[in-house]
Amino acid sequence: MKNMETRVLIIGGGITGTGIARDLSLRGISCIVVEKKDINAGASGSNHGLLHSGARYVLHDAGTAMECMEESRILKQVAPHCIENTGGLFVAVKGDDESYIADFPALCAAAGIMVSPVDTGDALETEPALSGNIIAAYETTDAVVDPFRLSLENIFHAVELGATLMCYTCVTGFSISNNRIRSVHLLNTQTGETLAVKTDHVVNAAGAWAGETADLAGINLPMVYSKGTLIITHQRIARQVINRLRPPSDGDIISPGGTVSIAGTTSAPIHDLGSLHPTSEEVDLIIREASAILPEFKNSTFIRAFSGVRPLTGSSDIKEERAISRGYILLDHARDGIENFVTITGGKLTTYRLMAEKTADLVCRHMNISRSCQTRTLPLPLHDACRWSEPGLSPRYWLKTRKPGDLLLCECEMVPISAIDCILESMKQHAVPPGLRSLGIRSRIGKGPCQGAYCSIRTIAYLYDTGVLQGDQGLIEMIAFLRERWKGMQPVLWGERLMHAELQEAIHCGLFETELQK
Numbered sequence: 001m002k003n004m005e006t007r008v009l010i011i012g013g014g015i016t017g018t019g020i021a022r023d024l025s026l027r028g029i030s031c032i033v034v035e036k037k038d039i040n041a042g043a044s045g046s047n048h049g050l051l052h053s054g055a056r057y058v059l060h061d062a063g064t065a066m067e068c069m070e071e072s073r074i075l076k077q078v079a080p081h082c083i084e085n086t087g088g089l090f091v092a093v094k095g096d097d098e099s100y101i102a103d104f105p106a107l108c109a110a111a112g113i114m115v116s117p118v119d120t121g122d123a124l125e126t127e128p129a130l131s132g133n134i135i136a137a138y139e140t141t142d143a144v145v146d147p148f149r150l151s152l153e154n155i156f157h158a159v160e161l162g163a164t165l166m167c168y169t170c171v172t173g174f175s176i177s178n179n180r181i182r183s184v185h186l187l188n189t190q191t192g193e194t195l196a197v198k199t200d201h202v203v204n205a206a207g208a209w210a211g212e213t214a215d216l217a218g219i220n221l222p223m224v225y226s227k228g229t230l231i232i233t234h235q236r237i238a239r240q241v242i243n244r245l246r247p248p249s250d251g252d253i254i255s256p257g258g259t260v261s262i263a264g265t266t267s268a269p270i271h272d273l274g275s276l277h278p279t280s281e282e283v284d285l286i287i288r289e290a291s292a293i294l295p296e297f298k299n300s301t302f303i304r305a306f307s308g309v310r311p312l313t314g315s316s317d318i319k320e321e322r323a324i325s326r327g328y329i330l331l332d333h334a335r336d337g338i339e340n341f342v343t344i345t346g347g348k349l350t351t352y353r354l355m356a357e358k359t360a361d362l363v364c365r366h367m368n369i370s371r372s373c374q375t376r377t378l379p380l381p382l383h384d385a386c387r388w389s390e391p392g393l394s395p396r397y398w399l400k401t402r403k404p405g406d407l408l409l410c411e412c413e414m415v416p417i418s419a420i421d422c423i424l425e426s427m428k429q430h431a432v433p434p435g436l437r438s439l440g441i442r443s444r445i446g447k448g449p450c451q452g453a454y455c456s457i458r459t460i461a462y463l464y465d466t467g468v469l470q471g472d473q474g475l476i477e478m479i480a481f482l483r484e485r486w487k488g489m490q491p492v493l494w495g496e497r498l499m500h501a502e503l504q505e506a507i508h509c510g511l512f513e514t515e516l517q518k
């Protein structure tokens with residue numbers, strides 16, 4: 001077994017773990033981020049990408065509403081390259097709860113959130129796809145954020161400052177003595193290699209899996225899980241984020257994501273984190289609800305659906321799931337008898353910076369270090385290799401800077417060979433194994449209308465040609481990638497598109513002698 005040492009070991013490479021790594025690194029504290037899959041493998045890679053103004057939470061959760069408002073203001077200043085500052089509209093249609101519509105401005109004002117009434121005619125002029133049935137509209141400061149770019153930029157900066165990222169490495173246990181974790185046991189899921197890391201402190205930022213990870217230290221952390229499903233349209237339907245002006249419910253947000261629109265979410269209690277896939281019923285519900293405010297939604301072509309899981313805390317009454325706080329919890333496990341272990345879970349993508357700051361403050365207090373947080377004002381640096389996850393970037397960028405011979409690997413999203421080379425180089429620096437799935441996280445490969453049907457084959461061929469992959473590595477990658485894509489496409493396929501997709505599936509099954517529907 002190999003040995004390593006660090007001051008802080010962070011479990012989880014989502015937005016919370018990568019944000020904490022950057023915060024601690026800026027305070028001069030060495031850390032290792034351990035992620036069992038790849039960056040944003042959990043909720044951070046399966047969300048709506050909405051940088052909340054806070055207005056959505058004013059009814060049940062004023063604390064979260066205020067945090068969202070403040071954090072979105074800060075992020076717009078320090079990380080503008082990860083954000084499209086679209087603005088947002090809250091709109092009600094005939095039949096919506098009139099008392100909520102009347103209370104909304106006062107609820108927002110009480111939380112300090114700025115909303116301004118908009119004449120319904122003006123709203124229709126700025127967003128022509130809105131329903132003619134709207135009866136009230138308010139403007140908010142909602143925006144959208146690229147969650148992949150945000151996590152990648154955070155980890156890039158942390159690594160530049162001395163942090164280490166270990167992907168495909170799972171925390172399997174702890175050595176504990178005298179009320180302290182002395183070392184963390186890790187398993188490399190690709191090579192089977194095991195190692196132990198000596199550390200002064202452990203941060204559990206494992207999202208929905210935080211309960212499982214706490215259990216490895218003998219700590220009981222009851223969790224409630226809520227599954228959320230979203231669907232992606234082929235085209236962008238509205239310029240701004242469109243929210244339904246009603247108490248939070250299913251299918252009431254349609255946010256833009258570059259060239260597409262993303263609608264959702266649903267919210268349903270689940271007990272098993274292992275079987276997460278979108279269903280046709282969820283898709284039907286989202287289409288019905290989204291079409292009430294944007295009627296052309298129901299006639300859209302849908303690219304895919306996906307699901308994520310929110311770890312919720314504060315109540316185990318799953319009937320009242322929508323009323324459970326979207327706030328975060330930061331637990332000091334000294335109260336459970338382990339002095340150098342903390343858990344941070346729940347919260348929002350929008351509030352990740354604050355969660356990282358509070359966690360790093362607590363870790364510093366435990367370690368008697370008095371260095372303050374810098375992320376509130378220090379701009380998040382830009383890195384070339386992080387830009388390619390941005391929807392709609394490649395067509396603009398490639399057309400402007402294209403060099404002879406720089407062929408496209410993905411024609412839907414226009415991802416050229418030079419982008420893949422740049423990303424592969426960065427993955428080498430971070431010791432991330434190359435493959436279709438890791439390239440898909442860091443670029444738009446496989447995210448366009450063909451959902452990887454063609455670019456997966458071209459990209460794998462390129463990786464074989466350049467010697468990056470050998471033996472059957474590429475085939476294994478390809479099948480795993482196509483299976484994941486198929487899971488998201490299945491619930492949004494009907495009519496002619498279903499026939500085309502089944503033909504494509506048959507070609508892939510024939511080529512690779514496998515089944516995609518597992």
Ligand SMILES: Cc1cc2nc3c(=O)[nH]c(=O)nc-3n(C[C@H](O)[C@H](O)[C@H](O)COP(=O)(O)OP(=O)(O)OC[C@H]3O[C@@H](n4cnc5c(N)ncnc54)[C@H](O)[C@@H]3O)c2cc1C
Nearest residue numbers: 012014016036042043044047048050171207228308349350
């Ligand atoms: C459907 C949905 C929509 C959402 N929409 C929005 C939105 O629009 N705006 C917003 O602000 N927020 C939104 N959220 C919330 C937001 O996505 C989450 O708050 C945020 O992504 C949580 O990040 P995290 O890093 O804490 O957890 P995660 O991203 O889940 O990261 C945890 C990581 O820990 C890793 N891990 C687990 N166990 C181990 C182990 N033993 N060893 C090593 N690694 C391990 C996992 O692989 C995972 O990558 C949404 C959430 C969902 C589910």
